[in-house]
Amino acid sequence: MKIAVIGAGGVGGYFGARLMDAGHEVFFVARGGHLEALRSHGLVVEGAAGDLALRRVNATRDPSAIGPCDIVVLAVRCFGDEAAAAVIGPLLGPDTLVLTLQNGIDAPHRLARRLGARRVLGGGAYIAARIAGPGLIHVASPRVVLELAPVSGVLTPLAAEFVDVGNAAGFEVTVGTNVDVVLWRKLCLTSAFTGISCLYRADIGALRDDPVSFGLLAAAVAEAVAVGRAAGVALGEGAEAAAMEAFAIMPADLRSSMLDDLEHGRPLEVMVLSGTVVRLAAALGVAAPVHASIVDRLEGHIRGKPLALLAPAGQD
Numbered sequence: 515m516k517i518a519v520i521g522a523g524g525v526g527g528y529f530g531a532r533l534m535d536a537g538h539e540v541f542f543v544a545r546g547g548h549l550e551a552l553r554s555h556g557l558v559v560e561g562a563a564g565d566l567a568l569r570r571v572n573a574t575r576d577p578s579a580i581g582p583c584d585i586v587v588l589a590v591r592c593f594g595d596e597a598a599a600a601v602i603g604p605l606l607g608p609d610t611l612v613l614t615l616q617n618g619i620d621a622p623h624r625l626a627r628r629l630g631a632r633r634v635l636g637g638g639a640y641i642a643a644r645i646a647g648p649g650l651i652h653v654a655s656p657r658v659v660l661e662l663a664p665v666s667g668v669l670t671p672l673a674a675e676f677v678d679v680g681n682a683a684g685f686e687v688t689v690g691t692n693v694d695v696v697l698w699r700k701l702c703l704t705s706a707f708t709g710i711s712c713l714y715r716a717d718i719g720a721l722r723d724d725p726v727s728f729g730l731l732a733a734a735v736a737e738a739v740a741v742g743r744a745a746g747v748a749l750g751e752g753a754e755a756a757a758m759e760a761f762a763i764m765p766a767d768l769r770s771s772m773l774d775d776l777e778h779g780r781p782l783e784v785m786v787l788s789g790t791v792v793r794l795a796a797a798l799g800v801a802a803p804v805h806a807s808i809v810d811r812l813e814g815h816i817r818g819k820p821l822a823l824l825a826p827a828g829q830d
């Protein structure tokens with residue numbers, strides 16, 4: 515398959531590297547020092563999901579240098595997805611599918627309004643990965659799972675082929691037909707973990723060890739599940755238990771992407787995570803006090819801060 519990955523960070527870098535290692539023609543759209551490193555030294559993936567060193571990778575700033583692809587993976591941060599989508603045109607052939615991997619519940623729907631629902635797959639990426647240095651991706655999660663669903667509800671042959679391609683490439687891919695179920699399952703887990711890990715400045719091991727923080731994590735999952743159900747999303751009976759089981763088996767040192775952002779003074783995705791839960795809870799008349807408190811406590815960090823201005827843990 516010919517695959518373009520827009521955003522070669524923790525998520526895009528990992529999935530793109532696995533697909534390339536499996537023999538697919540992968541092109542990374544990247545920028546800055548990371549792009550320079552990809553061009554000069556290639557891409558290295560290290561950590562709990564296995565090591566890979568790809569000495570030569572196709573990397574460019576300019577999508578028109580790549581041409582139409584079978585699959586385009588959109589793996590930039592939520593606040594960058596509109597800008598990235600605006601330059602996606604040259605990557606699209608008549609049947610190209612675009613897979614969004616952003617956290618939150620809106621990215622595939624936003625893209626579908628721009629490109630048409632038949633082209634867009636929404637994805638929930640269960641991975642903990644970050645750029646550890648230019649050209650270097652560190653993965654903390656031993657198991658990497660991608661849950662997919664087409665926005666149109668119709669699984670095309672190309673989408674089905676991509677599921678097989680992913681499974682053969684070394685990550686687990688599951689596919690559903692209801693994109694909102696896929697997105698909300700991920701939101702319930704991620705909004706709770708990102709928010710509570712940032713309030714405590716703690717990895718999952720420390721959160722699990724403290725009954726108070728673990729109770730807040732469980733309460734945050736329960737709030738998100740209740741809001742999702744009130745919004746009409748068919749989250750199954752086991753939705754809360756599945757998120758709690760995921761927390762139980764995460765390696766103790768696993769950290770959320772938003773904690774990494776907070777500690778590096780980068781903008782936070784909190785408004786597409788806990789912020790979404792709070793907004794919909796208010797509209798639907800459901801209580802979400804834990805998520806409201808997460809948004810409130812992190813408000814001052816939403817746009818990021820220079821490192822020197824970051825307060826030490828517990829002092830803001």
Ligand SMILES: NC(=O)C1=CN([C@@H]2O[C@H](COP(=O)(O)OP(=O)(O)OC[C@H]3O[C@@H](n4cnc5c(N)ncnc54)[C@H](OP(=O)(O)O)[C@@H]3O)[C@@H](O)[C@H]2O)C=CC1
Nearest residue numbers: 521523524525543544590591592594616617641642643771
């Ligand atoms: N990290 C994780 O473990 C997980 C993250 N997610 C979600 O996946 C999404 C991506 O996260 P993550 O991989 O961590 O993000 P990263 O910041 O690690 O990677 C994004 C990369 O895309 C680059 N980029 C942004 N816009 C463009 C553009 N227009 N053209 C080329 N490159 C661009 C960024 O460059 P620059 O740095 O210059 O902005 C950066 O290198 C987020 O929505 C996140 O919530 C989901 C599951 C797990």
Ligand SMILES: CC(C)(CO)C(=O)C(=O)O
Nearest residue numbers: 640641642704707770771
């Ligand atoms: C919670 C986690 C690690 C789940 O994959 C994640 O999506 C993130 O940190 O952004």
